[in-house]
Amino acid sequence: MKKSSPSIIRTLGKIALIIAIIIVYAFGLQVTKVDLEKPQEAKRQEQLTNILRGLAHPDLISYEIDRLTVDTPIIVPCTGTPPPVPAPEPGQPAISLSSNCAQPGEKITVTGTGFEPGEDVFIFFVPFAPTVKDEVELKLASHAVTTDVDGNFTEEVTLKSDRVSENVQTVRAVVNRRVGGPKPSTALKETWEKIIETVFLAFIATTFGVLLAVPLSFLAARNLMLQVTSNIIKFMASMIIMPIGAYLGYLVFVKLSAIGAQLVGAGGAPPKEAVLWTVLPLVGLAVAQSAGNRTFFKTVQRWLIAVIVAVVAVILLSAAGQLGRQAGLTLKQSLGGWSFFGNFLLIFSDAIVLGLPAFGGLIGLFSLNPLSNRLLEPALPKLSPFVKRIIAVVLGIFAGAILFGIITATLNWFYEFGDLSQVVIVPSLIGAVLFAALAVFSDPDREIPTGMFVYYTLRTIMNTFRSIEPLVMVVAFAVWVGIGPFAGVMALGLHTIVALGKLYSEQVENISTGPIEAITATGANRLQTIIYAVIPQIVPPYIAFTLYRWDINVRMSTIIGFGGGGGIGFLLSQNINLLKYRQASVNMIAIAVVVASLDYLSAKVREKIT
Amino acid sequence: MLEIKHLTKIYDNTVLALDDVSFTVPQGQFLAVVGLSGSGKSTLLRCINRLIEPTSGQVILDGVDVTAAQPDELRRIRRRIGMIFQHFNLVLRSPVITNVLAGRLGYTNPMWSLINRFSKNDIEMALKQLERVGIKDKAYVRADELSGGQQQRVGIARALMQEPSIMLADEPVASLDPVLAHSIMQYLEQLRDEGITVICSLHFLDLVQRYADRVVALKGGELVFDGSPQEIDDARFKEIYGEEAQRIG
Numbered sequence: 001m002k003k004s005s006p007s008i009i010r011t012l013g014k015i016a017l018i019i020a021i022i023i024v025y026a027f028g029l030q031v032t033k034v035d036l037e038k039p040q041e042a043k044r045q046e047q048l049t050n051i052l053r054g055l056a057h058p059d060l061i062s063y064e065i066d067r068l069t070v071d072t073p074i075i076v077p078c079t080g081t082p083p084p085v086p087a088p089e090p091g092q093p094a095i096s097l098s099s100n101c102a103q104p105g106e107k108i109t110v111t112g113t114g115f116e117p118g119e120d121v122f123i124f125f126v127p128f129a130p131t132v133k134d135e136v137e138l139k140l141a142s143h144a145v146t147t148d149v150d151g152n153f154t155e156e157v158t159l160k161s162d163r164v165s166e167n168v169q170t171v172r173a174v175v176n177r178r179v180g181g182p183k184p185s186t187a188l189k190e191t192w193e194k195i196i197e198t199v200f201l202a203f204i205a206t207t208f209g210v211l212l213a214v215p216l217s218f219l220a221a222r223n224l225m226l227q228v229t230s231n232i233i234k235f236m237a238s239m240i241i242m243p244i245g246a247y248l249g250y251l252v253f254v255k256l257s258a259i260g261a262q263l264v265g266a267g268g269a270p271p272k273e274a275v276l277w278t279v280l281p282l283v284g285l286a287v288a289q290s291a292g293n294r295t296f297f298k299t300v301q302r303w304l305i306a307v308i309v310a311v312v313a314v315i316l317l318s319a320a321g322q323l324g325r326q327a328g329l330t331l332k333q334s335l336g337g338w339s340f341f342g343n344f345l346l347i348f349s350d351a352i353v354l355g356l357p358a359f360g361g362l363i364g365l366f367s368l369n370p371l372s373n374r375l376l377e378p379a380l381p382k383l384s385p386f387v388k389r390i391i392a393v394v395l396g397i398f399a400g401a402i403l404f405g406i407i408t409a410t411l412n413w414f415y416e417f418g419d420l421s422q423v424v425i426v427p428s429l430i431g432a433v434l435f436a437a438l439a440v441f442s443d444p445d446r447e448i449p450t451g452m453f454v455y456y457t458l459r460t461i462m463n464t465f466r467s468i469e470p471l472v473m474v475v476a477f478a479v480w481v482g483i484g485p486f487a488g489v490m491a492l493g494l495h496t497i498v499a500l501g502k503l504y505s506e507q508v509e510n511i512s513t514g515p516i517e518a519i520t521a522t523g524a525n526r527l528q529t530i531i532y533a534v535i536p537q538i539v540p541p542y543i544a545f546t547l548y549r550w551d552i553n554v555r556m557s558t559i560i561g562f563g564g565g566g567g568i569g570f571l572l573s574q575n576i577n578l579l580k581y582r583q584a585s586v587n588m589i590a591i592a593v594v595v596a597s598l599d600y601l602s603a604k605v606r607e608k609i610t
Numbered sequence: 611m612l613e614i615k616h617l618t619k620i621y622d623n624t625v626l627a628l629d630d631v632s633f634t635v636p637q638g639q640f641l642a643v644v645g646l647s648g649s650g651k652s653t654l655l656r657c658i659n660r661l662i663e664p665t666s667g668q669v670i671l672d673g674v675d676v677t678a679a680q681p682d683e684l685r686r687i688r689r690r691i692g693m694i695f696q697h698f699n700l701v702l703r704s705p706v707i708t709n710v711l712a713g714r715l716g717y718t719n720p721m722w723s724l725i726n727r728f729s730k731n732d733i734e735m736a737l738k739q740l741e742r743v744g745i746k747d748k749a750y751v752r753a754d755e756l757s758g759g760q761q762q763r764v765g766i767a768r769a770l771m772q773e774p775s776i777m778l779a780d781e782p783v784a785s786l787d788p789v790l791a792h793s794i795m796q797y798l799e800q801l802r803d804e805g806i807t808v809i810c811s812l813h814f815l816d817l818v819q820r821y822a823d824r825v826v827a828l829k830g831g832e833l834v835f836d837g838s839p840q841e842i843d844d845a846r847f848k849e850i851y852g853e854e855a856q857r858i859g
Contacts (some may be wrong), residue, residue, distance in 0.1 A: 514695065514697055514698075514699035515699050515700065515701045517661055517695070517699060518693065518695060518699035518700075518712075518765070518768070519701075519712055519715065520661060520688075521659055521661060521688060521691070521692075521693040522688065522689065522692075522712060522713050522714075522715050522716050522768070522769075522771075522772055523685045523686065523687075523688035523689035523715065523716025523717075523772070524685070524712070524715035524716060524723075525685060527724065528715045528723055528724070531723070531724055532701065532704075532708075532712045532715065532723075533701060533712075536701045536703045536704045537701070537703065539703075540703065
């Protein structure tokens with residue numbers, strides 16, 4: 001019969017599958033050491049009960065305690081005369097003993113009157129001590145005694161057998177009375193401070209991450225980067241000019257910053273240099289203007305004007321930065337509770353002062369390129385392919401040497417391979433040969449896919465960092481910037497950049513090309529096309545992803561303290577380690593409340609936007 | 611006047627999309643481009659404004675060599691060439707007025723356009739163009755809330771903002787019903803009457819014969835017919851579209 005054989009095979013197959021699944025799970029449960037026996041042990045049950053009860057009683061409120069002591073004298077051992085017992089004041093609590101003169105180890109009865117009904121009274125024996133400071137209180141009753149409805153109590157206690165003295169000793173009743181209304185406990189106050197820290201941790205990290213992820217996402221979008229190509233000669237020229245430009249830019253900005261600092265008296269460059277830097281371009285401008293109307297001079301004029309504006313701007317910015325620092329420092333000290341404004345100004349100005357030279361390097365990196373392109377563009381088409389190949393080879397030698405030299409010098413800084421000259425020269429030669437070979441074997445008119453190179457590099461770096469959890473990253477940052485919320489901001493921020501960068505760039509890759517075609521066809525330039533055709537398509541998904549990441553960051557910021565990242569996680573881990581479960585409970589409740597309410601808020605925002 | 615000279619396009623060294631196509635279009639003519647799907651109609655249109663780069667050949671518009679133009683020059687040339695598309699190609703999340711104003715990008719100062727700031731004249735012009743195509747009331751509505759016919763009219767308004775001397779239309783009515791198709795074709799006819807050259811790729815011969823002054827047909831990238839619509843009889847039809855083709859309507 002044809003039908004039974006396949007169905008028998010299928011049944012056997014299903015049975016085999018079920019057996020395989022059972023084997024996998026059995027093995028898995030063993031490897032993960034799932035054990036249902038151990039938790040049932042009595043000791044562990046008791047621990048669990050303690051923890052759960054602690055968590056169920058969060059330490060939220062505390063009261064001011066007034067400690068009331070009521071003393072009565074006693075002589076142990078009894079030598080004859082009992083000590084004088086002061087008369088009880090009316091309305092005040094008082095205790096009396098069945099016998100004020102007793103033997104060590106004897107049982108006596110303590111009677112208390114005038115207390116509040118239902119109070120807990122602790123009974124102590126205070127041995128003779130030369131000064132009040134040296135007094136110790138020894139428990140006579142193992143538990144507190146509760147007064148009855150009239151505020152009285154009687155309790156039988158056994159005197160200590162080893163505390164004997166000729167001097168008068170004391171039996172003391174202690175009541176802890178609450179004074180005033182309920183106040184927030186220390187745990188609650190600490191938790192509140194840390195929660196504020198946590199929320200802002202997430203906020204700053206997300207902002208910082210978003211700001212950097214947006215431009216990166218365009219560089220990591222395959223469809224955009226595919227179109228970015230460069231001619232091999234221009235590429236080689238760029239590889240030479242860019243490092244030179246970056247270094248020059250950096251130097252120039254350092255010089256200009258010094259001039260700016262000098263202007264506001266924060267030290268810096270001698271006045272002669274200041275004059276040189278501001279007057280020279282003006283002179284050049286005057287010369288160019290007088291040289292007439294030819295296009296070349298017009299371009300030079302425009303360029304010089306730009307240079308002058310830039311120079312003045314950098315000088316002023318640096319001066320402003322220095323002033324801001326000083327103002328920030330002063331404000332920070334004088335404004336008291338509002339000192340965080342001063343702090344903000346200080347950080348902002350510090351960022352400007354530190355960032356200016358780096359920014360100069362960045363500008364230098366990109367600004368000399370258009371100049372070289374403008375020189376090369378008209379010249380190249382006129383040359384024969386052979387000549388172009390030679391040029392490419394020559395440029396390639398220099399470009400390769402410079403590029404490899406820089407890379408190995410940087411690596412050497414990390415790994416300290418050895419003598420700088422050796423470590424750098426050999427790779428530079430290798431680089432020169434490689435690039436020369438590239439130039440020799442490639443068609444000088446062909447375009448190099450520089451965009452794809454950037455794309456692959458960026459994607460690899462981003463994927464690497466994305467796989468490291470912020471909780472792990474924060475440990476490294478804590479060593480660099482110190483334990484605390486700043487390390488948390490850095491770790492969360494970095495992870496946000498790479499995670500959002502990937503999500504954003506996928507959106508850019510998914511846009512429809514139709515609108516881009518249409519806008520390009522109207523004669524719009526690259527930037528206009530991006531703003532009118534690309535941006536409107538990606539803004540809603542970008543916003544959605546940003547909110548999604550914000551939710552994640554809020555959750556992460558609550559636990560990043562476990563790794564040294566500040567915030568409430570730090571407090572929680574401490575409380576758990578010290579077995580302070582009631583305080584840990586307060587932390588956990590705060591975390592739950594914050595995460596739930598921010599989740600709800602972001603859902604509302606998302607509704608409004610989409 | 612538009613001159614196409616020996617235009618050739620080869621994709622990825624293997625696919626021959628255009629094969630030595632040459633013809634000249636006098637200013638103010640309504641030229642229809644017909645042929646099977648994949649015969650090179652879209653490629654031809656897109657080579658005219660260099661949305662696709664030709665492999666060889668020349669496109670000369672009013673004496674200016676489009677194929678050899680540098681980027682800045684190319685943008686100035688593109689301003690004068692309007693284009694509408696089969697799938698309308700609007701930015702769906704933006705309002706209609708923004709879509710129309712985008713047609714002016716080739717003329718606006720780049721800085722202002724970056725922050726979506728157009729001059730009053732431009733905005734008035736946009737509203738005028740919208741009125742001309744009959745949807746001024748939809749100016750501030752989001753583009754994806756419009757029907758197909760309305761979206762194509764926004765596309766036309768956008769192209770008109772360029773004050774073009776030549777209008778390219780890549781199968782503009784292929785996604786529309788017959789009534790809408792005729793209304794869109796009538797707008798194009800009006801443009802032709804105002805002196806704008808219209809080059810329109812079409813599938814349906816009844817539209818070709820109703821609106822076009824002249825027809826060029828492509829088959830496998832080659833120009834196989836260049837003449838008036840009336841000259842396309844059944845024999846010619848089979849030449850262009852192949853032996854199995856049958857006329858629709």
